[in-house]
Amino acid sequence: MAKMNIVLYPDGPLTKVATPYDQIGPEVAKLAADMFDTMYAQEGVGLAGPQVGVGKRIFVLHDPETDTKLCLVNPELSEHQGEALGSEGCLSLPELYAEIPRATRIHVRALDQFGKPLEFDAKDFLARIIQHENDHLDGIVILDRVDVLTRFALQQDWDRIRERMLNGACAERA
Numbered sequence: 001m002a003k004m005n006i007v008l009y010p011d012g013p014l015t016k017v018a019t020p021y022d023q024i025g026p027e028v029a030k031l032a033a034d035m036f037d038t039m040y041a042q043e044g045v046g047l048a049g050p051q052v053g054v055g056k057r058i059f060v061l062h063d064p065e066t067d068t069k070l071c072l073v074n075p076e077l078s079e080h081q082g083e084a085l086g087s088e089g090c091l092s093l094p095e096l097y098a099e100i101p102r103a104t105r106i107h108v109r110a111l112d113q114f115g116k117p118l119e120f121d122a123k124d125f126l127a128r129i130i131q132h133e134n135d136h137l138d139g140i141v142i143l144d145r146v147d148v149l150t151r152f153a154l155q156q157d158w159d160r161i162r163e164r165m166l167n168g169a170c171a172e173r174a
Contacts, residue, residue, distance in 0.1 A: 024115035048136035
């Protein structure tokens with residue numbers, strides 16, 4: 001069980017579209033386990049492959065409201081219904097939060113980390129987590145989901161946060 005490093009925005013592969021898995025082998029289950037460990041260590045509710053430097057269509061999540069724990073590989077989202085604004089943060093943009101509109105109900109088709117097909121409807125917070133993590137697979141972050149003025153302000157905040165984090169990391173290595 002290994003804790004992985006979180007990729008900070010805009011480092012690769014966060015801004016690129018992730019590639020689908022052609023086949024699911026034991027390495028996918030191992031990656032999922034490591035991603036769960038990392039997500040829990042960072043106190044997150046979701047973590048996508050690109051956030052740990054893996055440009056593949058995989059993410060893990062744990063919805064604390066329903067205690068749902070899932071790994072979704074090659075997810076497909078459809079039947080988006082309703083809309084609600086909600087505050088979202090991101091492990092790749094720590095300390096930054098934005099009000100993001102999301103569908104309140106979605107239909108999900110995917111494989112789990114062992115290659116077993118999954119198909120279900122997700123609603124409310126679970127639907128929000130899935131849409132957020134699926135965005136990462138398409139190279140989209142919360143900054144891409146806000147209006148231009150909000151994005152400008154958030155980008156300035158992020159630049160300050162990132163610089164402080166990177167300077168702190170350099171000081172730790174010195």
